[in-house]
Amino acid sequence: MAKAAAIQHACSECGYTTGKWLGKCPACGSWGTLVEERIAAAPKAAAVGAGRPLLRLVDVEASDAERIPTGVTELDRVLGGGLVPASLVLVSGDPGIGKSTLLLMALRSLSAERRVLLVTGEESSAQVKLRADRLGGGADVHILAETNLDEVCATLERERPEVCVIDSVQTLYAPELGSAPGSVAQVREAAGRLLRVAKEQGIATFLVGHVTKEGAVAGPRVLEHLVDCVLQFEGDRYRSHRVLRAVKNRFGSTNELGVFEMTGAGLEGVEDPSSIFGRSQDDQPGSAVVCALEGTRPLLLEIQALVSQSDLAMPRRVATGVDPKRLSMIVAVLGRHAGVALGQADVFVNVAGGVRIDEPAADLGIALAIASAARGTRVRDGLACFGEVGLTGRLRPASQADRRLAECAKLGFSDVIVPEGTESRVKMRLTAAETLRQAIQAGLDAGGSSD
Ligand code: TYD
Ligand code: MG
Numbered sequence: 001m002a003k004a005a006a007i008q009h010a011c012s013e014c015g016y017t018t019g020k021w022l023g024k025c026p027a028c029g030s031w032g033t034l035v036e037e038r039i040a041a042a043p044k045a046a047a048v049g050a051g052r053p054l055l056r057l058v059d060v061e062a063s064d065a066e067r068i069p070t071g072v073t074e075l076d077r078v079l080g081g082g083l084v085p086a087s088l089v090l091v092s093g094d095p096g097i098g099k100s101t102l103l104l105m106a107l108r109s110l111s112a113e114r115r116v117l118l119v120t121g122e123e124s125s126a127q128v129k130l131r132a133d134r135l136g137g138g139a140d141v142h143i144l145a146e147t148n149l150d151e152v153c154a155t156l157e158r159e160r161p162e163v164c165v166i167d168s169v170q171t172l173y174a175p176e177l178g179s180a181p182g183s184v185a186q187v188r189e190a191a192g193r194l195l196r197v198a199k200e201q202g203i204a205t206f207l208v209g210h211v212t213k214e215g216a217v218a219g220p221r222v223l224e225h226l227v228d229c230v231l232q233f234e235g236d237r238y239r240s241h242r243v244l245r246a247v248k249n250r251f252g253s254t255n256e257l258g259v260f261e262m263t264g265a266g267l268e269g270v271e272d273p274s275s276i277f278g279r280s281q282d283d284q285p286g287s288a289v290v291c292a293l294e295g296t297r298p299l300l301l302e303i304q305a306l307v308s309q310s311d312l313a314m315p316r317r318v319a320t321g322v323d324p325k326r327l328s329m330i331v332a333v334l335g336r337h338a339g340v341a342l343g344q345a346d347v348f349v350n351v352a353g354g355v356r357i358d359e360p361a362a363d364l365g366i367a368l369a370i371a372s373a374a375r376g377t378r379v380r381d382g383l384a385c386f387g388e389v390g391l392t393g394r395l396r397p398a399s400q401a402d403r404r405l406a407e408c409a410k411l412g413f414s415d416v417i418v419p420e421g422t423e424s425r426v427k428m429r430l431t432a433a434e435t436l437r438q439a440i441q442a443g444l445d446a447g448g449s450s451d
Contacts, residue, residue: 007038009021010183037183071109072105077256078256078258084251086198087228088195088198088205090169091208097235100131102260103167105135105267108137115142115163117143120143121167136266148173149173149174156203161203164204169194207223224247234354235353241277243353244258256297257297274300276353278291278299278413285372286304286305286306287378290362290386298403302353303349304369305366307347307373308345309344315343319349320350321357327347329391334371334374336393337392337436338367338393340440349370361388364439367389375444378445382413383443386418397422397423401422414428
């Protein structure tokens with residue numbers, strides 16, 4: 001007896017599937033994200049063979065350790081020293097942030113020595129050409145304007161380029177699935193098929209992926225598990241700096257940062273981001289410079305804070321570039337252990353340049369900026385700091401102090417507040433503070449601290 005057409009409902013946020021429609025996804029808790037899709041007929045199970053012979057790990061040839069330099073230094077850095085052959089890299093970011101520009105730049109320089117292909121589903125060939133002209137010409141980049149997944153895979157198998165960019169994975173569709181391009185089933189199918197082609201034919205593939213307004217890669221989480229690297233392109237679309245970071249990397253560290261500036265002629269790598277992000281814009285209260293360590297690279301960042309009398313029953317804590325939980329914790333420690341009461345105040349914190357910091361060693365900078373804003377007293381001129389703030393109000397030393405101090409010295413910050421117990425061989429003036437209260441006393445201009 002013929003079965004009725006199989007229908008399932010899949011969550012467009014996390015990929016959870018269920019037989020019946022639900023208003024709220026039980027897996028990720030999003031509302032209204034379950035969409036109906038048809039299940040493609042399962043292929044007949046292949047006959048089970050006798051299995052395959054085994055290989056000892058020591059006998060495996062590891063020639064794939066070599067990497068392909070993309071010609072875009074900051075991109076290579078984030079990838080962990082270049083593109084790994086036959087790897088699948090997902091590049092995600094808000095619309096207009098510069099994903100297409102970045103990858104076209106990489107293709108242009110790669111095309112000097114390798115066969116490269118750009119599959120564009122979003123823009124026409126003519127639009128890509130206009131962009132390429134802005135970047136200085138199309139070089140030897142081959143282009144395919146196609147959204148049919150079968151055609152794309154067939155072309156890849158025939159042409160076997162060394163590097164390929166799919167812009168974007170959400171525009172591809174497999175006709176047999178019947179759901180719309182960009183749906184969970186389509187994105188999952190496209191990524192799965194491209195993965196197989198990439199591995200079989202040895203094609204290093206960049207997938208461009210859109211993000212939802214919450215900042216997650218649209219489509220199922222499945223996509224993130226499939227690929228070898230997930231790179232996120234962030235930054236303020238209205239300002240010119242962009243930060244590229246690896247969220248997942250099977251071949252390298254996930255802490256590396258690439259910093260770019262969007263100019264009239266494409267994205268330009270920023271060699272020395274500290275000189276941009278770490279410069280205090282003005283000498284008003286509420287600004288502090290912290291040295292965070294992103295991967296192997298120390299980075300000076302300016303943190304700005306605003307503290308104002310609240311008229312709400314529950315005062316606001318607004319963080320841009322800082323984890324909101326971390327901010328709440330710091331505000332609580334400031335109130336309880338450092339004499340900076342903020343119970344009746346709105347607190348806003350912002351990291352300059354649209355950079356996001358996750359590192360606990362940035363705590364001290366955040367605390368100092370807030371204390372400075374709350375007291376209306378400037379942070380001492382030419383002062384930088386770093387260190388983790390504990391719940392008891394004590395400071396904890398940060399890792400790799402020497403690297404951070406060297407960066408501070410390079411950028412002309414001769415005066416650094418560090419947690420007691422920080423070991424360093426760099427010769428410069430250090431102020432060691434045991435507690436947050438001491439650090440604030442030492443860091444703010446004299447005369448302002450009243451307790
Ligand atoms: P794009 O790469 O199209 O973004 P995405 O693919 O992530 O959606 O970048 C678009 C923005 O970049 C657009 O606002 C114009 C700007 N831009 C420049 O400022 N200079 C340039 O040379 C190029 C190519 C783009
Ligand atoms: Mg684009």
